[in-house]
Amino acid sequence: MPQENTILVGKKPPMNYVLACLTAFHEGADEVLIKARGMSISKAVDVAEMVRNKFMPQASINEVKIGTDEVLLKEGTGTKRASSITIRISKTK
Amino acid sequence: MPQENTILVGKKPPMNYVLACLTAFHEGADEVLIKARGMSISKAVDVAEMVRNKFMPQASINEVKIGTDEVLLKEGTGTKRASSITIRISKTK
Numbered sequence: 133m134p135q136e137n138t139i140l141v142g143k144k145p146p147m148n149y150v151l152a153c154l155t156a157f158h159e160g161a162d163e164v165l166i167k168a169r170g171m172s173i174s175k176a177v178d179v180a181e182m183v184r185n186k187f188m189p190q191a192s193i194n195e196v197k198i199g200t201d202e203v204l205l206k207e208g209t210g211t212k213r214a215s216s217i218t219i220r221i222s223k224t225k
Numbered sequence: 226m227p228q229e230n231t232i233l234v235g236k237k238p239p240m241n242y243v244l245a246c247l248t249a250f251h252e253g254a255d256e257v258l259i260k261a262r263g264m265s266i267s268k269a270v271d272v273a274e275m276v277r278n279k280f281m282p283q284a285s286i287n288e289v290k291i292g293t294d295e296v297l298l299k300e301g302t303g304t305k306r307a308s309s310i311t312i313r314i315s316k317t318k
Contacts, residue, residue, distance in 0.1 A: 174266040177308040181293045185306075196289040200274045200313065213278075215270040219291065 141168040141176040196219040234261035234269040288313040
């Protein structure tokens with residue numbers, strides 16, 4: 133059965149997310165989605181590039197999508213817009 | 226003749242690049258490439274989303290590509306790697 137995993141990139145060091153990604157593939161995922169919002173978008177791209185260039189030359193980036201998410205404000209007074217990215221990496225056999 | 230323009234997103238405020246993009250379309254470009262490296266990648270995504278959502282609902286994001294560039298260090302002692310993004314926006318008629 134094809135498996136899919138999503139890794140949400142946030143405030144931790146990039147290598148944490150690289151490891152999460154490699155672990156997902158190691159556990160049998162065929163495809164991993166790396167997602168991020170706002171300032172973490174740059175980090176998400178770094179993570180995807182590190183996975184592909186340093187650790188899994190057999191991986192390929194299938195799709196990169198950008199969009200806008202509505203994010204609820206903490207105060208509960210409304211929403212703000214934040215850009216988002218989704219990078220789809222798959223193991224090529 | 227189809228025209229193509231490239232906007233390199235750097236340290237200026239996002240709105241500067243949004244304006245550059247709108248100007249390029251206004252001057253007859255059919256397609257604009259928004260490029261950025263490293264920490265400016267998030268800003269490039271914001272710029273593309275602002276152009277599409279706020280200013281040009283008729284524009285569409287055709288392609289988003291990520292990659293790694295070799296960047297020359299200032300000291301001239303070598304290169305470092307930096308992630309990059311290229312977002313292709315086109316006017317749909």
